Amino acid sequence: MTSRRNFLGFSSVSAMIAAAAASSTNAQPAAGAEQSKSTNAQNYNPVRTPNGWTLPHTEKDGIKEFHLIAEEIEHEFAPGSTAKCWGYNGTTPGPTIEAVEGDRVRILVTNALKEHTTVHWHGLILPSGMDGVGGLSQPQIAPGETFAYEFDLKQHGTHMYHPHADEMTQMALGMMGMFIIHPKEPEPIDRDYCLLTHNWAMHPGTFRPDPSVMIDFDLWSFNSKVFPAIEPIVARTGERVRIRIGNLSMWNHPIHLHGASFNVTGSDGGRWPQTAWRSESTEIVGVGQTRDIEFTATPGDWAFHCHMSHHTMNAMGHDIPNPTGVNMRGLEGKIRDHLPGFIAMGEHGMAEHQQHIDAGHHPGPINTLPMMSGSGPYGPIEMGGMFTLVKVRDDISPQDFRDPGWYQPPVNTIAKRISGNPNYGKPPRKPSTYE
Numbered sequence: 001m002t003s004r005r006n007f008l009g010f011s012s013v014s015a016m017i018a019a020a021a022a023s024s025t026n027a028q029p030a031a032g033a034e035q036s037k038s039t040n041a042q043n044y045n046p047v048r049t050p051n052g053w054t055l056p057h058t059e060k061d062g063i064k065e066f067h068l069i070a071e072e073i074e075h076e077f078a079p080g081s082t083a084k085c086w087g088y089n090g091t092t093p094g095p096t097i098e099a100v101e102g103d104r105v106r107i108l109v110t111n112a113l114k115e116h117t118t119v120h121w122h123g124l125i126l127p128s129g130m131d132g133v134g135g136l137s138q139p140q141i142a143p144g145e146t147f148a149y150e151f152d153l154k155q156h157g158t159h160m161y162h163p164h165a166d167e168m169t170q171m172a173l174g175m176m177g178m179f180i181i182h183p184k185e186p187e188p189i190d191r192d193y194c195l196l197t198h199n200w201a202m203h204p205g206t207f208r209p210d211p212s213v214m215i216d217f218d219l220w221s222f223n224s225k226v227f228p229a230i231e232p233i234v235a236r237t238g239e240r241v242r243i244r245i246g247n248l249s250m251w252n253h254p255i256h257l258h259g260a261s262f263n264v265t266g267s268d269g270g271r272w273p274q275t276a277w278r279s280e281s282t283e284i285v286g287v288g289q290t291r292d293i294e295f296t297a298t299p300g301d302w303a304f305h306c307h308m309s310h311h312t313m314n315a316m317g318h319d320i321p322n323p324t325g326v327n328m329r330g331l332e333g334k335i336r337d338h339l340p341g342f343i344a345m346g347e348h349g350m351a352e353h354q355q356h357i358d359a360g361h362h363p364g365p366i367n368t369l370p371m372m373s374g375s376g377p378y379g380p381i382e383m384g385g386m387f388t389l390v391k392v393r394d395d396i397s398p399q400d401f402r403d404p405g406w407y408q409p410p411v412n413t414i415a416k417r418i419s420g421n422p423n424y425g426k427p428p429r430k431p432s433t434y435e
């Protein structure tokens with residue numbers, strides 16, 4: 001098995017990587033503006049799934065009927081990296097299922113895979129036989145078959161769905177989705193977003209996620225997209241924003257929002273009583289958990305990301321010789337004789353990686369994203385993976401989810417250079433104990 005650790009020696013880290021991803025956070029079309037156009041007749045404000053979509057349903061005899069189809073799909077993580085993944089109804093994550101507490105739902109599941117599957121409704125209170133554990137609570141859904149699940153929604157909150165059949169493989173390849181149940185009474189939320197976190201062993205130069213990997217992943221995603229292809233979270237100043245975060249990956253994710261002290265207000269246990277809310281700037285969303293955060297939007301472009309710093313990188317090498325502080329200039333030419341395209345990098349840190357990539361200095365493995373990418377109004381952002389932006393403006397209309405471009409800070413509210421002299425000023429340093 002070629003793992004992320006042993007695939008890349010230092011030289012290939014230096015010589016990374018393929019075609020630069022799109023430089024805009026709006027690389028995906030702002031599809032789904034239609035998702036949230038109107039407040040539903042059922043008195044809830046529909047959730048918006050950035051880069052994703054909501055599954056339509058029909059009404060039959062008072063039952064809301066949905067139809068999922070499990071199938072292999074072609075998926076793009078960001079321009080420059082596509083893969084054969086598995087998902088539902090053409091996408092990973094599968095479409096968001098949305099309903100209201102008290103509804104009776106019937107969910108048809110057609111299996112277009114070449115192995116059996118099931119769907120487990122993660123966090124839902126339902127009859128044992130509807131719980132979707134293949135072999136335990138039901139027979140497997142064989143290739144070509146369609147099963148019907150039917151149950152009452154007895155709760156509200158942020159839930160998920162995923163297979164409970166060969167789940168290591170099926171989830172590793174992208175089979176998962178969110179299941180949002182609104183309470184009967186409307187909530188004071190202006191914009192309601194949902195993000196599902198995941199990880200992918202997309203080894204450099206390959207076209208299928210490797211399900212055998214347990215910890216060393218190459219791509220870290222919100223809704224199966226990586227920065228800079230993740231749509232921004234858009235809001236108008238003063239609006240109450242909720243972001244529902246689910247985790248069906250193999251790692252816990254400390255999700256961090258800049259510029260706000262948010263409240264953690266809910267989970268798959270629904271919207272918590274206010275006395276249970278916590279004020280945080282980072283909230284760990286553990287594997288198998290969901291967490292809702294809410295905040296009042298303040299103007300700016302605010303980073304929103306997992307705080308595991310490797311989770312905001314794309315494909316990279318681990319277990320490499322540490323280049324920090326190593327002067328390789330005399331060696332560069334000699335190494336290049338053996339490894340064409342080698343560029344000595346990392347002596348002073350890895351920030352120069354994106355400059356080399358953006359300048360097109362060296363092609364890397366095919367179908368492989370640069371470790372860091374994305375550009376803002378002041379230069380490279382040097383991020384990847386689970387990173388996107390919360391973009392808040394004063395003049396966004398309620399149903400407008402389009403990327404408003406870059407924030408223009410008011411005069412005298414932006415950090416600025418006051419000296420280019422490295423000996424400027426007298427910064428205090430801690431006195432040595434031994435002097």
Ligand SMILES: [Cu+2]
Nearest residue numbers: 253306308311
């Ligand atoms: Cu993370």
